[in-house]
Amino acid sequence: MTWPVRQRRLVVPANSEVAVALPAAVALHARPAATFVKTAIRFRSKVSVGVNGKVADAKSILAVLALGATGGTVLRLNAEGEDAPAALDALVACVTGLTE
Amino acid sequence: MVGIVLVSHSYELAHGLAALASQVAGAEVRVEPAGGGPDGGLGTTGDAVRSAISRAESGQGVVVLADLGSSVLTVRHLLEEGGANGHIRLVDAPFVEGAIAAAVMSSAGQDLDDVARAAEEARGASKF
Numbered sequence: 430m431t432w433p434v435r436q437r438r439l440v441v442p443a444n445s446e447v448a449v450a451l452p453a454a455v456a457l458h459a460r461p462a463a464t465f466v467k468t469a470i471r472f473r474s475k476v477s478v479g480v481n482g483k484v485a486d487a488k489s490i491l492a493v494l495a496l497g498a499t500g501g502t503v504l505r506l507n508a509e510g511e512d513a514p515a516a517l518d519a520l521v522a523c524v525t526g527l528t529e
Numbered sequence: 530m531v532g533i534v535l536v537s538h539s540y541e542l543a544h545g546l547a548a549l550a551s552q553v554a555g556a557e558v559r560v561e562p563a564g565g566g567p568d569g570g571l572g573t574t575g576d577a578v579r580s581a582i583s584r585a586e587s588g589q590g591v592v593v594l595a596d597l598g599s600s601v602l603t604v605r606h607l608l609e610e611g612g613a614n615g616h617i618r619l620v621d622a623p624f625v626e627g628a629i630a631a632a633v634m635s636s637a638g639q640d641l642d643d644v645a646r647a648a649e650e651a652r653g654a655s656k657f
Contacts, residue, residue, distance in 0.1 A: 459553045463633045470637040489647075490553070490633040491626055491654035 445513045449521045450503045454529065457498035461527045466490045468523040474510030476520070487520070531635040531644040532559040532585025535628055536578055536595040536604055540565030546628050554632035561585040573600040575607050582617055590641035592648055593619045594627050618645045626651035 455461050457480075469476045469487035476487035480502055485492035487506070498504065504524060508516040533550065537543035543564025550560045563581035566572025578593075585591045595601040604619050611617075618641060620627065627648035634647040 460555075463553050463555070463636070466633055467637040470634075470639065489630070489650075489654070491630055491651055494629075495655055495657050497657060 444507070444509045445517050446505065446507045447517045447521060448503050448505050449524045451498060451500055451524060452527055453501045455500050455527045457493060457496060457502070457504075459494075461529070462493045463490055464527060465520070465523055466493055468519050469516065471519065472508070472510070472512045472516035474508040474513045474516045476506065476508045476513075476516055479505035479507070530558055530587060530638065531589045531631075531641050532561065532582075532587060532591040533628060533631050533635060533644075534578065534581045534585050534591055534593040535560065535562050535564070535624070536573055536581070536593060536600045537562070537564040537624070538566075538571045538573055538596060538600055540569075542596065542624075546625060549625075550628045550632040553629055554636040558632050558636045559585045559587060560628070560632055573603045575603055578604055578607055586617075590616045590618065590644075592631050592635075592641070592644050593617060594622055594624055594631070594648060595619065596624045616641070620645050620648045621652075622648040623651050626654055630654075 477484050478487045480496045480498045485496050506517055506520050535543045535546050543562035547560045547562040561581040561584045563577040567574055582591050593604055595604050630651045631644050631648040634644045
């Protein structure tokens with residue numbers, strides 16, 4: 430006799446959030462902001478970045494620049510979609526590796 | 530990558546913005562300025578725009594931004610004469626913000642529609 434196999438549903442986290450600090454010497458302006466946005470664009474998930482109560486679309490360079498995030502600021506990254514965990518992993522690596 | 534052409538009455542404005550957009554988005558995007566009249570004064574010429582478009586084109590299309598008034602007309606005349614095929618797209622966008630948004634989208638490998646849309650959506654973006 431065989432035991433009935435319980436159907437396991439693949440659970441995809443619909444929404445993930447993580448906080449990461451900018452390197453102390455790097456503000457989220459011009460080139461660093463573009464590097465961040467280009468990383469976000471690689472993913473299908475909707476990604477936002479929050480700084481001091483302001484939230485921006487992480488795929489919009491103008492929205493990210495408008496945050497005016499200075500070095501050392503904590504960014505709250507939120508991703509929604511099937512590749513959300515991968516998007517957040519990539520963005521955390523991107524932020525911690527940013528240089529001027 | 531989608532090329533970007535910046536048309537201004539001013540040589541300095543077109544070249545300065547091209548330098549800024551390249552600095553932000555990275556040197557791999559072709560951002561080509563077309564600014565100033567034939568005598569070195571303020572103005573725009575169809576020839577300068579035509580040559581900037583051909584330098585910017587790499588097969589993925591070109592987004593053209595113009596500063597004001599007659600530079601917009603210069604581009605429109607040129608595209609009408611050339612039997613515009615949709616591959617060269619004049620966008621109705623703020624000059625500085627539109628150029629930066631378009632250059633970054635292009636450098637991220639987005640297509641002509643996405644790059645043009647990013648430039649046009651720059652109209653609604655707040656600076657702070």
